[in-house]
Amino acid sequence: MSKQHHHSYFASTTADVDAHLKQSITIKPPLSVHEAMYNFIFSTPPNLAPSLCVAACELVGGHQDQAMAAASALRVIHAAIFTHDHLPLTGRPNPTSPEAATHNSYNPNIQLLLPDAIVPFGFELLANSDDLTHNKSDRILRVIVEFTRTFGSRGTIDAQYHEKLASRFDVDSHEAKTVGWGHYPSLKKEGAMHACAAACGAILGEAHEEEVEKLRTFGLYVGMIQGYANRFIMSSTEEKKEADRIIEELTNLARQELKYFDGRNLEPFSTFLFRL
Amino acid sequence: MSKQHHHSYFASTTADVDAHLKQSITIKPPLSVHEAMYNFIFSTPPNLAPSLCVAACELVGGHQDQAMAAASALRVIHAAIFTHDHLPLTGRPNPTSPEAATHNSYNPNIQLLLPDAIVPFGFELLANSDDLTHNKSDRILRVIVEFTRTFGSRGTIDAQYHEKLASRFDVDSHEAKTVGWGHYPSLKKEGAMHACAAACGAILGEAHEEEVEKLRTFGLYVGMIQGYANRFIMSSTEEKKEADRIIEELTNLARQELKYFDGRNLEPFSTFLFRL
Numbered sequence: 140m141s142k143q144h145h146h147s148y149f150a151s152t153t154a155d156v157d158a159h160l161k162q163s164i165t166i167k168p169p170l171s172v173h174e175a176m177y178n179f180i181f182s183t184p185p186n187l188a189p190s191l192c193v194a195a196c197e198l199v200g201g202h203q204d205q206a207m208a209a210a211s212a213l214r215v216i217h218a219a220i221f222t223h224d225h226l227p228l229t230g231r232p233n234p235t236s237p238e239a240a241t242h243n244s245y246n247p248n249i250q251l252l253l254p255d256a257i258v259p260f261g262f263e264l265l266a267n268s269d270d271l272t273h274n275k276s277d278r279i280l281r282v283i284v285e286f287t288r289t290f291g292s293r294g295t296i297d298a299q300y301h302e303k304l305a306s307r308f309d310v311d312s313h314e315a316k317t318v319g320w321g322h323y324p325s326l327k328k329e330g331a332m333h334a335c336a337a338a339c340g341a342i343l344g345e346a347h348e349e350e351v352e353k354l355r356t357f358g359l360y361v362g363m364i365q366g367y368a369n370r371f372i373m374s375s376t377e378e379k380k381e382a383d384r385i386i387e388e389l390t391n392l393a394r395q396e397l398k399y400f401d402g403r404n405l406e407p408f409s410t411f412l413f414r415l
Numbered sequence: 416m417s418k419q420h421h422h423s424y425f426a427s428t429t430a431d432v433d434a435h436l437k438q439s440i441t442i443k444p445p446l447s448v449h450e451a452m453y454n455f456i457f458s459t460p461p462n463l464a465p466s467l468c469v470a471a472c473e474l475v476g477g478h479q480d481q482a483m484a485a486a487s488a489l490r491v492i493h494a495a496i497f498t499h500d501h502l503p504l505t506g507r508p509n510p511t512s513p514e515a516a517t518h519n520s521y522n523p524n525i526q527l528l529l530p531d532a533i534v535p536f537g538f539e540l541l542a543n544s545d546d547l548t549h550n551k552s553d554r555i556l557r558v559i560v561e562f563t564r565t566f567g568s569r570g571t572i573d574a575q576y577h578e579k580l581a582s583r584f585d586v587d588s589h590e591a592k593t594v595g596w597g598h599y600p601s602l603k604k605e606g607a608m609h610a611c612a613a614a615c616g617a618i619l620g621e622a623h624e625e626e627v628e629k630l631r632t633f634g635l636y637v638g639m640i641q642g643y644a645n646r647f648i649m650s651s652t653e654e655k656k657e658a659d660r661i662i663e664e665l666t667n668l669a670r671q672e673l674k675y676f677d678g679r680n681l682e683p684f685s686t687f688l689f690r691l
Contacts, residue, residue, distance in 0.1 A: 169573055169577075171576060172568050172572060173568060219531075223531065249576070251527070252575055253572070254531065255499065255530065255531070255534065255566075256567045256568035256572035256573075257567075257568075258534055259534065259562070259563040259564075259566050259567035259568075260563065260567050262559060262562075262563050263560060263563035263567065265559075266557075266559040266563065269553065269556045276552030276553050277545065277552050279556060280545045280555060280556065281542075283538060283539075283542035283559065284539060284542045286535070287539035287542065288539065290531075290535050291532045291535035291539065292448050292449060292452055292532035292533075292535075292536060295531075295532075296448060296528055296529065296532035297445060297532075299528055300445070300448055300525075300528060303524050303528070
C-alpha cells in the first residue's frame, strides 16, 4: 500500500465531510455572525477525528452516511476548540500560529463569541440527523452524551485549563511539565476527541459493545499520538526523542486493538497510524 | 390570588430545578473546574425560563418530572450566557454588576472557558434524560434541536453580538439604539429563550402542535417583557415610559395567547406576567 493511498482516505473523507457541511451551513444575515462562522470552520486545519469516525462506522458494517452527521459535528467542534485555543487575548501556546491567520483577522470579540455558536451547531447537526423511519433516535442520543462528556468539563475544558496553567511557564520548564504540558492534555484533549470519534462511528454503524470499546481505545491512542506529535514538534532533541519513544509505544498499543478486527478491511486504518 | 401565591410558583419550581441539578452535578477533581462550574451555575440569578418550561408541560397535561431535564438545562445554559455577559474583560453592559460578584471573583480565563463546559453539560442533561422504556427519544431530540437554534448563531450569539456593538456607545445614544440596544436583543435573547422554554415544556408534555405554537408565542412575549424590564430599568424617565408602554402591549398579547387554554388551570401562568 502506498503512502499516497493512505493519504487519500484521509483526504477523501475530509472532503466528503466538508461537502456535507457546506450543504448544512447557509450564509445569511447577519453576515458578521454567519460568514465568520463559515470561515472559522473551513479555515481550521482538519484533524483525523472525522475520518476516524467514518472508518469506524464502515469497519463494523455501517455505511459512511450513517456517520456523516457525527463526523461533521466533530469537524465543527474541533473548529470551536481551535478558535478558543488561538485567541490573541490569552497567553495560550501559539496564539500567532499562521494556521490561525483567518481566525485572527476577526476582532477578538467575534473569536470569543463564535465558538459558543459553533458548539450548539454541532449538536444541531447530530440531533437533526434523526430519521423517524429508521428508529435510530436512541443511538443518536447516545452519541450526543458521548460528545457532551468529551467536550465538556470532564474533557476538553479541563485540558484547556491545564494548558492555560502550563502556558504561564516556559514550555521547556519543569513547572510547565508538572502542571500538564504534554501528557495530560494529549490524553484529555486529542486522546478523548479521537476516542469519542471512533466510538461514535461504531455506535452509529450499529456495532456491538465490544467493538465500540475496542475502537474507543484505538481512537484514544491515535489521538494521544497526535497530541504528542503536535506538542513536541518544537522541542529540544532530547525531549523529541522521548516523545518519539512514547509515540512508538502508543502506535504498538493501537495496533493491538485492531487485532480484534482481523480479517476485515483494515486498510483505511493505516491512515491513522501512518501519517506520523 | 395573592402576589404571594404567584411568587411561590416561581420560587417552588426554581427550588425543584436547583434540587434536581444539585443531584446531577458532582464536585470532583479538578476542583478548579468543577467547583467553579457549580458556583457559576448556582450564583447566577434564576430567570423565569425553567418555571415556564415546567408550567407549559403541566398545562398540556404532562407531569413536572417530564420537563425537569429541560428546565435544568435552561437554568444551566442561562448561567453560561450570564457568565459571558459579565466578563470583566469585555466592554459589555454592567460588567461589574453586583449579581456577578461570584463570577468575577474567578480569574478571567476561568470565566472565559467555563461556559464552554457548561453548555455541553446542558445538552448532556437533556440527552441523558432519555428513558428507553418510554419511547420518548424523538421528543428529546426535538427539544435538543430547539435548544441549538435558540442558543446558537441564530439566537443568543447574534443577540450578544448586537449588544456588544451597542456597548461601544453610550446606552442612551442614538447609535446604541440603532445597532440594537433594546428591541432586538430583547427579542432574540430573552424572547427566544423563553419561547424555547415554553415550547419545549409543551413538547415534553406531549402537546399537539397548536398547543406548542401557542405556548411558544406566549413565551416569546414573556421573554421580551423581561428583556425590556431588564434593559430600561436605568433609563431616563421618557424612555422608561416608552418601555412601560411596550411592556403593557406585550402583556396584552401574551394574555391573548393564553385564551386558547381557557378552562384549564392557568393559575401558574399569572406568575410570568405578574412579576413585573
